[in-house]
Amino acid sequence: xxxxxxxxxxxxxxxxxxxxxxxxxxxxxxxxxxxxxxxxxxxxxxxxxxxxxxxxxxxxxxxxxxxxxxxxxxxxxxxxxxxxxxxxxxxxxxxxxxxxxxxxxxxxxxxxxxxxxxxxxxxxxxxxxxxxxxxxxxxxxxxxxxxxxxxxxxxxxxxxxxxxxxxxxxxxxxxxxxxxxxxxxxxxxxxxxxxxxxxxxxxxxxxxxxxxxxxxxxxxxxxxxxxxxxxxxxxxxxxxxxxxxxxxxxxxxxxxxxxxxxxxxxxxxxxxxxxxxxxxxxxxxxxxxxxxxxxxxxxxxxxxxxxxxxxxxxxxxxxxxxxxxxxxxxxxxxxxxxxxxxxxxxxxxxxxxxxxxxxxxxxxxxxxxxxxxxxxxx
Amino acid sequence: xxxxxxxxxxxxxxxxxxxxxxxxxxxxxxxxxxxxxxxxxxxxxxxxxxxxxxxxxxxxxxxxxxxxxxxxxxxxxxxxxxxxxxxxxxxxxxxxxxxxxxxxxxxxxxxxxxxxxxxxxxxxx
Numbered sequence: 001x002x003x004x005x006x007x008x009x010x011x012x013x014x015x016x017x018x019x020x021x022x023x024x025x026x027x028x029x030x031x032x033x034x035x036x037x038x039x040x041x042x043x044x045x046x047x048x049x050x051x052x053x054x055x056x057x058x059x060x061x062x063x064x065x066x067x068x069x070x071x072x073x074x075x076x077x078x079x080x081x082x083x084x085x086x087x088x089x090x091x092x093x094x095x096x097x098x099x100x101x102x103x104x105x106x107x108x109x110x111x112x113x114x115x116x117x118x119x120x121x122x123x124x125x126x127x128x129x130x131x132x133x134x135x136x137x138x139x140x141x142x143x144x145x146x147x148x149x150x151x152x153x154x155x156x157x158x159x160x161x162x163x164x165x166x167x168x169x170x171x172x173x174x175x176x177x178x179x180x181x182x183x184x185x186x187x188x189x190x191x192x193x194x195x196x197x198x199x200x201x202x203x204x205x206x207x208x209x210x211x212x213x214x215x216x217x218x219x220x221x222x223x224x225x226x227x228x229x230x231x232x233x234x235x236x237x238x239x240x241x242x243x244x245x246x247x248x249x250x251x252x253x254x255x256x257x258x259x260x261x262x263x264x265x266x267x268x269x270x271x272x273x274x275x276x277x278x279x280x281x282x283x284x285x286x287x288x289x290x291x292x293x294x295x296x297x298x299x300x301x302x303x304x305x306x307x308x309x310x311x312x313x314x315x316x317x318x319x320x321x322x323x324x325x326x327x328x329x330x331x332x333x334x335x336x337x338x339x340x341x342x343x344x345x346x347x348x349x350x351x352x353x354x355x356x357x358x359x360x361x362x363x364x365x366x367x368x369x370x371x372x373x374x375x376x377x378x
Numbered sequence: 379x380x381x382x383x384x385x386x387x388x389x390x391x392x393x394x395x396x397x398x399x400x401x402x403x404x405x406x407x408x409x410x411x412x413x414x415x416x417x418x419x420x421x422x423x424x425x426x427x428x429x430x431x432x433x434x435x436x437x438x439x440x441x442x443x444x445x446x447x448x449x450x451x452x453x454x455x456x457x458x459x460x461x462x463x464x465x466x467x468x469x470x471x472x473x474x475x476x477x478x479x480x481x482x483x484x485x486x487x488x489x490x491x492x493x494x495x496x497x498x499x500x501x502x503x
């Protein structure tokens with residue numbers, strides 16, 4: 001494998017990662033920290049007990065700008081199945097850009113700004129690998145009075161873990177009052193940011209959008225807090241797997257629908273009933289009759305991990321495939337997610353997973369694998 | 379007395395008479411990161427130079443461990459099952475993988491001395 005780091009893009013925090021002794025690897029065209037000297041297991045445990053700091057500036061941030069909220073929301077609702085017209089100021093939703101056949105082109109977060117001055121704008125965060133294609137997909141499908149404005153001069157920093165609230169309360173008073181999937185403009189240590197209570201770890205946490213020019217100062221300031229350590233993409237992956245969250249290009253892709261992917265919770269009732277998004281006919285049919293396959297969580301006996309691509313077997317017959325799998329540091333055991341027929345998707349169902357020619361006993365379990373600590377409203 | 383030799387795939391072999399103890403180098407463990415699982419061969423299995431002898435899994439991925447020399451597996455490090463982190467902590471000591479009775483000790487000639495391996499690492503990093 002060539003590691004031609006010269007051709008890779010760098011986030012505004014690249015120099016900071018190098019200074020922290022990060023191991024940098026190519027990821028989605030960026031030179032990104034996979035781990036710091038502490039290592040993935042220690043970084044994972046730190047995020048579950050303290051507060052991990054992640055550079056996710058490779059992700060795509062963009063604004064959808066229209067004359068008013070309803071117009072912007074309707075424009076985006078034509079491309080995805082979430083209820084955006086019903087978003088309240090400061091509210092955020094997870095959704096999926098859909099192809100005409102209902103396959104998932106990318107998954108994304110959509111936020112309605114809380115600031116009334118930004119009425120008519122939606123804030124999008126999309127995956128790094130797909131951002132160019134997403135923009136090319138979205139822009140020509142918008143009405144004349146709504147436009148897509150990629151925000152290339154922004155960085156994105158995630159602070160995740162049970163101590164994240166205490167850290168943010170200290171540096172950004174008011175951040176502690178944000179509830180899960182809500183966002184607000186806040187100054188963090190005197191730096192203007194857009195802060196959302198969300199993340200990709202299953203933890204109580206924040207994602208902080210900040211001007212690229214101020215990102216290094218914010219990063220350094222957050223690391224001065226005793227609860228905060230930098231965490232790389234390696235632990236980000238093991239954390240999201242424990243949280244049962246999909247990784248685009250692995251657990252979801254253009255061949256999977258949101259119903260197959262067990263993401264029905266992200267399609268609000270009005271949209272399920274009304275349709276009006278790409279692939280609505282397939283998705284409404286799958287909602288009524290059940291999909292051909294469904295994403296499930298799997299635990300394995302023993303310690304051998306099952307990786308992406310491993311076949312799932314029942315009574316000697318291949319019934320599905322693992323789409324993400326590995327070792328769950330919090331559980332000290334291997335876990336996986338994959339697709340199986342609905343008849344084999346009930347928790348407790350016994351299956352085998354083929355690893356290097358051996359059938360390892362596995363069991364369907366409810367996800368998330370590790371109880372989440374989202375800061376939900378009481 | 380024992381001598382240690384290294385392969386270009388970053389396995390080591392520590393030779394004691396006609397028995398070779400095989401594991402992965404300190405550089406290899408540092409590149410893998412935290413080891414969470416090791417799959418070892420059965421005793422009596424024949425391994426061939428350059429072919430898979432064991433599997434080591436980090437949090438991120440599974441990697442093959444190739445036999446630096448051919449022979450018959452005479453012992454495996456069962457302690458790794460419960461303590462895979464030994465591979466990170468002491469790769470050339472407690473973290474060994476398997477022992478083989480060499481069938482062709484001349485294969486050692488093609489492996490690197492500790493000094494030659496140290497020079498080789500300068501070319502890969």
